[in-house]
Amino acid sequence: ADNVVEKDTVIIGSGPGGYVAAIRAAELGQSVTVIEKSDTVGGVCLNVGCVPSKALITAGHRLQQAKHSETYGITTKEATVDFTKTQAWKDEKVVKRMTNGVNMLLKKHKVELIQGEAYLDNDTQLRIMPAGPRQFMDNGGGQTIKFKNLILATGSRPVEIKGFKFEDRIIDSTGGLNLKQVPKELVIIGGGYVGTELAGAYADLGAHVTILEGTPQIIPNFEKDMVSVVKKNLEKKGVTIINNAMAKKGENSKDNVTVTYEVDGKEEKVVADYCMVTVGRRPNTDNFGLEMTSVKTTDRGLIEVDEQGRTNVPNIYAIGDIVPGPALAHKAFFEAKTAAGAISGKKTANDFIGVPAVCFTDPELASVGMTQAEAKDKGIEVSSAKFPFAGNARAVSLDAPEGFVRLIAKKDTGTLIGAQIVGPGASDLISELSVAVNCQLNAEDIALTIHPHPTLGEPIQEAADILIGYPTHI
Numbered sequence: 198a199d200n201v202v203e204k205d206t207v208i209i210g211s212g213p214g215g216y217v218a219a220i221r222a223a224e225l226g227q228s229v230t231v232i233e234k235s236d237t238v239g240g241v242c243l244n245v246g247c248v249p250s251k252a253l254i255t256a257g258h259r260l261q262q263a264k265h266s267e268t269y270g271i272t273t274k275e276a277t278v279d280f281t282k283t284q285a286w287k288d289e290k291v292v293k294r295m296t297n298g299v300n301m302l303l304k305k306h307k308v309e310l311i312q313g314e315a316y317l318d319n320d321t322q323l324r325i326m327p328a329g330p331r332q333f334m335d336n337g338g339g340q341t342i343k344f345k346n347l348i349l350a351t352g353s354r355p356v357e358i359k360g361f362k363f364e365d366r367i368i369d370s371t372g373g374l375n376l377k378q379v380p381k382e383l384v385i386i387g388g389g390y391v392g393t394e395l396a397g398a399y400a401d402l403g404a405h406v407t408i409l410e411g412t413p414q415i416i417p418n419f420e421k422d423m424v425s426v427v428k429k430n431l432e433k434k435g436v437t438i439i440n441n442a443m444a445k446k447g448e449n450s451k452d453n454v455t456v457t458y459e460v461d462g463k464e465e466k467v468v469a470d471y472c473m474v475t476v477g478r479r480p481n482t483d484n485f486g487l488e489m490t491s492v493k494t495t496d497r498g499l500i501e502v503d504e505q506g507r508t509n510v511p512n513i514y515a516i517g518d519i520v521p522g523p524a525l526a527h528k529a530f531f532e533a534k535t536a537a538g539a540i541s542g543k544k545t546a547n548d549f550i551g552v553p554a555v556c557f558t559d560p561e562l563a564s565v566g567m568t569q570a571e572a573k574d575k576g577i578e579v580s581s582a583k584f585p586f587a588g589n590a591r592a593v594s595l596d597a598p599e600g601f602v603r604l605i606a607k608k609d610t611g612t613l614i615g616a617q618i619v620g621p622g623a624s625d626l627i628s629e630l631s632v633a634v635n636c637q638l639n640a641e642d643i644a645l646t647i648h649p650h651p652t653l654g655e656p657i658q659e660a661a662d663i664l665i666g667y668p669t670h671i
C-alpha cells in the first residue's frame with residue numbers, strides 16, 4: 198500500500214485497558230497512538246458497563262429512599278420517576294463527563310487518537326478502516342501502520358444464546374442500560390453480577406423483575422452466606438428468582454416477549470416487556486485479523502500472555518478482557534500499566550494475589566484473596582472471623598445493619614490471605630483489605646490500627662480483634 202506510516206507504540210481499543218496503557222506509556226516517554234472504532238473513548242466500562250450501571254443503581258436508591266423514609270419521620274407526598282430525565286442524567290452528566298475526562302487525559306499526554314477499526318495484517322503491521330461498512334477492505338483503502346510495539350485491548354462483547362437472538366425486545370446489557378422507559382415486566386436471563394445489579398436497579402425503579410438463573414445460586418462467584426443476604430433483599434424488592442432454570446427460547450411480538458424456560462423438567466413461560474440476556478461475555482479476538490499474526494490464543498479465544506502481558510510474539514501485548522483472569526476494569530487498569538512499563542524496559546509484572554471483586558447489589562458484595570474453601574483446597578490451614586454490621590453503630594445509624602465482614606488468616610502466622618464483605622459500603626471497604634492481602638499484613642496490623650468511630654470500617658478491626666483472640670463488641 199502507498200499509505201504506510203510508522204509508529205512506535207500502537208494500542209487497539211480505548212477501554213480501561215487501552216486508555217490507561219496509553220497514559221502510562223506516554224508518561225514513560227513513548228510516542229503513543231490509540232485506535233478506537235467507537236465514536237467515544239472509554240470502552241465498555243465507561244459507556245455501557247461499570248459507570249452507567251452504577252448511575253441507574255443510584256437513581257433506584259434515590260427513588261426508594263424518597264418513598265420509604267417514614268421510619269425517620271419523613272414523608273414525601275408522592276415520589277415518581279421520569280425515566281427520560283434519569284437516562285439524560287446518566288448519559289450527559291455521568292457517562293459523557295467521564296469519557297470527556299478520558300479524552301482530556303489522552304490529549305494532556307499527547308496521545309494520538311485515531312477513530313477507525315484496526316485490522317491486523319501480520320506481526321508488525323495493521324490497517325485502519327473507517328468504522329462501519331467494510332467495502333473499503335477490497336480496494337485496499339484505509340491507512341496502513343507499521344508498529345514497533347502493539348498493545349491489544351479490544352475487550353469483550355455479550356454472548357448470544359440459542360433461541361435468544363438480540364432483536365426487538367430481546368436485549369443485551371447495553372440495551373438494558375438504555376431502555377427508554379422502566380419496563381413493567383423485565384425478564385433477566387443470567388443471574389451473574391451484571392444481571393443481578395440491573396435486576397436490583399430496575400426493581401427499585403418500579404419494574405417487576407424475574408431472574409432466570411441456570412445454576413442453583415445467583416451471583417455464583419460469591420459465597421452462599423453472602424449471597425443469601427442479597428437474595429433476601431432482592432425478594433423484598435419483589436424480584437422473582439428462579440434457579441436451575443434453562444432458558445429455551447424468546448419470542449418477540451409487537452408489545453411483549455414470551456420467554457420459555459424449563460425448570461425441574463417442566464416447561465414454563467413468562468411474558469415481559471423485555472428479556473435481557475446477561476449470561477457472559479466473549480473476548481473480541483475473532484474479529485480484527487488476529488489470525489493473520491502468529492499470536493496464540495486459548496481454546497476459549499483468550500490470548501495467552503506472560504506475567505508482563507506479552508504474547509508469544511515479543512512486540513505484541515494483550516490486556517483486559519481478552520486475556521485470562523476476571524473480566525474487570527481494575528484488572529485491565531493494572532495489566533495496562535504493567536504492559537506499558539514492560540515496553541519501556543521496566544521490570545513490571547502482574548501480581549494477582551489480591552484482585553478485589555465487587556458486586557453493586559443491595560447490600561453490596563465484595564471479596565479479595567482467598568475464601569476459606571479456596572484456602573482448604575490449597576491445603577492452607579486458616580482461622581477466620583466474622584463480625585456483623587448489626588453490631589456497628591454507623592451501620593445501625595444508616596439503618597443498614599445487614600451483612601458482615603469476614604477475614605481469613607493463615608493459622609500459624611496470622612497473615613491475612615482473604616476477606617469477604619457483604620453489607621453497606623462493601624465496595625469501598627474492600628480497598629483496605631486489598632492493601633492488607635497484597636502487603637501480607639497480619640490480623641494484628643489491622644487490630645492495632647485505629648479505625649475512626651463510628652464508621653463502616655470498624656467491623657474490619659472488630660473481625661481482626663476476634664482473630665487475635667480479643668473480641669470487643671461481640
Ligand code: FAD
Nearest residue numbers: 210212214234240241242246247315352517518524525526
Ligand atoms: P473494553 O472496555 O471492552 O474496551 C475495548 C475497546 O476496544 C472498545 O472501546 C472497542 O470499541 C474497541 N475495539 C475493539 N476492537 C477494535 C478494533 N478492531 N479497532 C478499534 N477499536 C476496537 N467491571 C468492573 O470492574 N466493575 C464494574 O462495576 C463493572 N460493571 C460492568 C457492568 C456491565 C453492564 C458490563 C457489561 C461490564 C461491567 N464491567 C465491570 C466489566 C468491564 O466493563 C470490563 O472488564 C472492561 O471494560 C474491560 O476493559 P477492556 O479495556 O479490556 O475492554
